Amino acid sequence: MAKYLVKRVGFILLSLFFIVTITFFLMQAAPGGPFTSERQLPPEIEQQLNEQYGLDDPLHVQYIDYLKDIAVWDFGPSFKYPAQSVNDIINRSVPYSLILGAEAIFIALSIGVLLGVVAALKHNKFGDYTAMVVAVLGISVPNFIMAALLQYVFAMQMDALPVARFDSFAHTLLPAVALATTPLAFIARLMRSSMLEVLSSDYIKTAKSKGLSHRVVTYKHALRNAIMPVISYLGPLVVAILTGSFVIEKIFAIPGLGNEFVESITNRDYTVIMGTTVFFSVLLLISILIVDLIYGLIDPRIKVAGKGGGK
Amino acid sequence: MKKVLEVDNLSVSFDTFGGEVKAVRDVSFELSKQETLAIVGESGSGKSVTAQSLMRLIEMPPGKFVDGSIKFDGEDLVLKSDKQMEDIRGKEISMIFQDPMTSLNPTMTVGRQISESLIKHQGMTKKEAHNRGIELLKLVGIPNPEARINQYPHQYSGGMRQRGMIAIALACNPKMLIADEPTTALDVTIQAQILDLMRNLKEQTGAAIILITHDLGVVANAADRVAVMYGGKIVETGSADEIFYNARHPYTWGLLGSMPKLEDDNVDLHAIPGSPPDLLDPPKGCPFAARCPYAMKVCEDHMPEYTELSSTQKTACWLLDERAPKVEPPESAIAGGSIVNE
Numbered sequence: 001m002a003k004y005l006v007k008r009v010g011f012i013l014l015s016l017f018f019i020v021t022i023t024f025f026l027m028q029a030a031p032g033g034p035f036t037s038e039r040q041l042p043p044e045i046e047q048q049l050n051e052q053y054g055l056d057d058p059l060h061v062q063y064i065d066y067l068k069d070i071a072v073w074d075f076g077p078s079f080k081y082p083a084q085s086v087n088d089i090i091n092r093s094v095p096y097s098l099i100l101g102a103e104a105i106f107i108a109l110s111i112g113v114l115l116g117v118v119a120a121l122k123h124n125k126f127g128d129y130t131a132m133v134v135a136v137l138g139i140s141v142p143n144f145i146m147a148a149l150l151q152y153v154f155a156m157q158m159d160a161l162p163v164a165r166f167d168s169f170a171h172t173l174l175p176a177v178a179l180a181t182t183p184l185a186f187i188a189r190l191m192r193s194s195m196l197e198v199l200s201s202d203y204i205k206t207a208k209s210k211g212l213s214h215r216v217v218t219y220k221h222a223l224r225n226a227i228m229p230v231i232s233y234l235g236p237l238v239v240a241i242l243t244g245s246f247v248i249e250k251i252f253a254i255p256g257l258g259n260e261f262v263e264s265i266t267n268r269d270y271t272v273i274m275g276t277t278v279f280f281s282v283l284l285l286i287s288i289l290i291v292d293l294i295y296g297l298i299d300p301r302i303k304v305a306g307k308g309g310g311k
Numbered sequence: 312m313k314k315v316l317e318v319d320n321l322s323v324s325f326d327t328f329g330g331e332v333k334a335v336r337d338v339s340f341e342l343s344k345q346e347t348l349a350i351v352g353e354s355g356s357g358k359s360v361t362a363q364s365l366m367r368l369i370e371m372p373p374g375k376f377v378d379g380s381i382k383f384d385g386e387d388l389v390l391k392s393d394k395q396m397e398d399i400r401g402k403e404i405s406m407i408f409q410d411p412m413t414s415l416n417p418t419m420t421v422g423r424q425i426s427e428s429l430i431k432h433q434g435m436t437k438k439e440a441h442n443r444g445i446e447l448l449k450l451v452g453i454p455n456p457e458a459r460i461n462q463y464p465h466q467y468s469g470g471m472r473q474r475g476m477i478a479i480a481l482a483c484n485p486k487m488l489i490a491d492e493p494t495t496a497l498d499v500t501i502q503a504q505i506l507d508l509m510r511n512l513k514e515q516t517g518a519a520i521i522l523i524t525h526d527l528g529v530v531a532n533a534a535d536r537v538a539v540m541y542g543g544k545i546v547e548t549g550s551a552d553e554i555f556y557n558a559r560h561p562y563t564w565g566l567l568g569s570m571p572k573l574e575d576d577n578v579d580l581h582a583i584p585g586s587p588p589d590l591l592d593p594p595k596g597c598p599f600a601a602r603c604p605y606a607m608k609v610c611e612d613h614m615p616e617y618t619e620l621s622s623t624q625k626t627a628c629w630l631l632d633e634r635a636p637k638v639e640p641p642e643s644a645i646a647g648g649s650i651v652n653e
Contacts (some may be wrong), residue, residue: 201413202408202409202410202413202414203413203414203415203416203417205368205408205414206406206408206414206415206416206424206476206479207416207427208368208400209366209368209400209401209405209406209408209480210400210401210405210427210428210431210479211396211397211398211399211400211401211402211428211431211432212397212401212427212428212431213397214393216427220419221416221419224418224419225416225417225418298418299417299418300417300418300463300465301417301463301465
């Protein structure tokens, strides 16, 4: 197990190296720079700024300097907001994004799985059709429309929840629901089809032939096997929710990381682009590792480490 | 001898978009203690539906009991509620399925799959069920059961999985065991081992066995009595010897004739020409009439009654009517006896 983890962490570091390298050179290849603006800066001042931030060095020197800094988790100062370091920006905005993301994943998973199971158990009956109508709506309606709709209904009309900002638990509800809708619908459909497949499998018949009750057959035998596709969807889901949250963050005026990410690109704020990219990548790679570990826990056929098994 | 099971005029249908599929039509048979009854027939003859009806494992709807009764130990299973059936399944009647690769839950240890019914039906604690599980694995011939009980099905070979399935089925000492093609998915040497095992276990536990199969070699090996099914009906039934040496129904002849024979140099397989009847709209008369080389006019319109040829053998065929021409079974069907002496 330890050997496996070391190997996986090694791969994570290797992937990070490639991500950093590719992003660094792609970013430099894009026209414009952090100090390009409509109002021309006097050449001397631009020269001075470039010197201060090391932008006048040859590209490979900049690259190696950056690698050295990043190795000790130092993302450098922001170009746009000189008083702040990129680490400050990330540390400040990450909690918002993490809370929002975790809430959305929780909602999507719990309700999605529930809807899917209900739909499969009530196959071709009213419950199935209701769940699938909800799912199709959820997949077709983009999250920014969902967000506006939720704001209109729950905040403006009913005055039940705050319309924007991120100060209390009540504030988190609407954005989390808006963010969760699409993945929720996707999980519901995934769960339904996989549950239907499992319910018609031979081992479910075996379980029934043992005289187990309907409840035990469904929850102890079927659910655990049927949830596998949902678990493998969790990896991409975490990414989609983290990177996709900037629209929601914008609409609900949440000072999260997604927001910073998008703004840094329009600003050509090199260090912030790099910092947020690296940070997102680390999150993504770790979440994929965790998903793989969970997978191994649930399905004994998938051996995470070299232990045990088919002797 | 005491009857464990009496099936009377059982008819099972499925409602589909195309109409009512009459999968089992007017089937009657019985089973005594310690007896092995083989139900043979080709795909779609209704043998698996019959077997699953006995366990009430057919989804209803779309399936439904149209008529008849299934008397198990004197009580009609057709009338039982789902809740009552839960107490019978796994405890009084259990079942072994065709494909051991897919009939065990891949995410549960074999031990837990055995314990489940012990805990449910015999009120054992987890510990007791675990120990009994080890005994059962030993009984079905799995080496090193103390370690194997904690393994998952994917760590078992195909033959071992079927042994595991048998251990699960036998956990609560059922009075009747239904084996739905238990050897079809296994290779020949393992087949023989599994059949031996089932025979030994029958002697030890006294359970009656219903063996569903399309393999007459398996029947010759294991069965006391045979029921031949075709088109949802039992066309001929008798002791194993009667079916192999004195079959009277042309379909049984066809089945015996299609068995490959060891002494035969001819590599071609003999098949019965034609295909089974459409059970959406089953023929009014004998279901085999369309494929029967001896079919007469009466066969198409009227289902023959059973003719009792002995106290055990009953055959539904117009050829046995006194007005019908005398027909001798073809050469290939008589040679079918050779497999019994194998």
